[in-house]
Amino acid sequence: xxxxxxxxxxxxxxxxxxxxxxxxxxxxxxxxxxxxxxxxxxxxxxxxxxxxxxxxxxxxxxxxxxxxxxxxxxxxxxxxxxxxxxxxxxxxxxxxxxxxxxxxxxxxxxxxxxxx
Amino acid sequence: xxxxxxxxxxxxxxxxxxxxxxxxxxxxxxxxxxxxxxxxxxxxxxxxxxxxxxxxxxxxxxxxxxxxxxxxxxxxxxxxxxxxxxxxxxxxxxxxxxxxxxxxxxxxxxx
Numbered sequence: 744x745x746x747x748x749x750x751x752x753x754x755x756x757x758x759x760x761x762x763x764x765x766x767x768x769x770x771x772x773x774x775x776x777x778x779x780x781x782x783x784x785x786x787x788x789x790x791x792x793x794x795x796x797x798x799x800x801x802x803x804x805x806x807x808x809x810x811x812x813x814x815x816x817x818x819x820x821x822x823x824x825x826x827x828x829x830x831x832x833x834x835x836x837x838x839x840x841x842x843x844x845x846x847x848x849x850x851x852x853x854x855x856x857x858x859x
Numbered sequence: 860x861x862x863x864x865x866x867x868x869x870x871x872x873x874x875x876x877x878x879x880x881x882x883x884x885x886x887x888x889x890x891x892x893x894x895x896x897x898x899x900x901x902x903x904x905x906x907x908x909x910x911x912x913x914x915x916x917x918x919x920x921x922x923x924x925x926x927x928x929x930x931x932x933x934x935x936x937x938x939x940x941x942x943x944x945x946x947x948x949x950x951x952x953x954x955x956x957x958x959x960x961x962x963x964x965x966x967x968x969x970x
Contacts, residue, residue, distance in 0.1 A: 747902070785861075786903070786948060786960040799957055833902055848958065850895075852903030 746770050749834050749851035756824055757859055764819045764854045766834030774798075774840050775817035776848065777809060778833040786833070792817050795842045824858045831855050862886045863951050865961035872968050878936040880964050883948030885930065889951040893958065894923060894934050897946045906947070907934070939968045 747768045750766045756762055768775060776799075777789040791799040795811045821828060834851040864883045872878045878893075890911045895903035909916040909923045909932075916923050922935045932951075938941055949961040 784962045786963075789958045791957065801957075835902070847893075847905040847908075850904070852900060852902050 745851075746836055747836055747849050747851040749832075749854050751854060752852065753855050753857075755857045755859065758824055758826060759821045760824050761805045761820070762824060762856070764832055764834075764856075765822070765843070766819070766851060768815055768834075768836040770836055770838075770849060772836040772838050772849075773814060774837045775811065775814075776835040777817065777819050777835075778835060778850075780831040780833065780853070781857050782830070790817075790819075791840070796838060821856075824856075826858050829856055861962075862889075863949055863959050863961040864946075865949055865964050868962070869965040869966050869967070871967065872939045874941060874968055874970050875938045876941065878934075878939045878966055878968065880934040880936075880947050880949075880966065882934075882961055883930060883931040884932065884951055886951070886953060886959075887927075887930065888953045889959075892923070892925060892932050892950045893950045893952075894921075895948040895950060895960075897948060897963070901946055936966075939966075940967050941970065944968050 750765045763781045774793045776791045780786045789803045790809045792811045808820045811817045831853045833853045835848045862885050893908040894906040896906045897903040907918050907921045907923050909925050924933045944967050946963040946965050948963045950958040
């Protein structure tokens with residue numbers, strides 16, 4: 744039973760399209776995150792949500808809009824896709840916002856987005 | 860501005876020997892450091908962490924060392940096993956609100 748699951752695993756689309764990536768966690772965690780891993784393998788945080796409230800927005804273009812319908816879900820919607828959006832997107836969750844000894848972030852398997 | 864750096868993209872170690880993965884950081888305000896391990900087609904999984912008030916933390920075969928004066932972190936795996944072959948990410952946090960990751964080191968343990 745996967746703790747943090749993302750769908751789809753692969754997403755191939757044309758420039759200009761709008762797409763969504765879904766994320767669900769069954770760990771009962773309060774905080775969820777979206778990370779982007781680009782071609783240079785940098786894993787950078789994009790957003791974090793705590794109890795459905797946006798906490799971190801790391802200068803991500805407003806074409807990216809996270810939506811948290813409840814604590815267990817954090818979806819990522821991307822409008823007007825560009826070539827530079829091609830990357831692997833990881834969802835993660837943690838028990839609470841503070842990064843303490845036991846407050847580990849659990850990651851999904853990633854969604855590989857290719858924009859053609 | 861890369862605040863967490865892993866300068867070795869890859870490392871190859873024989874089974875049974877020690878693997879040492881290194882990480883350097885620039886922000887002296889980082890107060891917590893973590894290592895994550897990632898297998899292909901999977902997300903990173905937490906391995907071990909250390910608070911900035913300590914200089915060593917050990918968990919089984921894994922030990923993390925922190926040298927604050929040098930702004931250097933290392934992960935020691937001993938003895939190394941083939942199942943340890945993965946990409947290892949160093950990460951750091953400040954203000955306990957987000958993780959800053961390095962670019963990873965690919966470890967290959969061969970028989």
